[in-house]
Amino acid sequence: MASVFRYGPYAWVSEFGMPPGAQHSWSFGPWPWYANAVVITAHPLHLAGADRSLEVTNISARAAPNGDRFINCVVRNVGPNSVNYAVWLGGVAS
Numbered sequence: 001m002a003s004v005f006r007y008g009p010y011a012w013v014s015e016f017g018m019p020p021g022a023q024h025s026w027s028f029g030p031w032p033w034y035a036n037a038v039v040i041t042a043h044p045l046h047l048a049g050a051d052r053s054l055e056v057t058n059i060s061a062r063a064a065p066n067g068d069r070f071i072n073c074v075v076r077n078v079g080p081n082s083v084n085y086a087v088w089l090g091g092v093a094s
């Protein structure tokens with residue numbers, strides 16, 4: 001039977017926020033994710049007063065030579081205003 005898992009939030013916060021067009025790389029692991037369906041979402045913090053929009057791209061899985069497994073992604077600010085944000089990782093394990 002499948003089980004659902006969720007990790008986070010992992011927050012990125014600075015005094016001025018991530019500017020429009022900027023991006024950050026994230027790496028999660030090592031964790032036992034082999035053969036699991038994984039999703040990553042990024043959500044703006046402090047929603048009032050500005051138009052903020054994020055996208056998560058370049059999601060990839062990596063296995064190290066020692067067998068450790070990682071999930072990598074890029075979070076990009078695609079909105080017109082700077083943003084602080086949080087990232088969640090979740091999925092379904094078989």
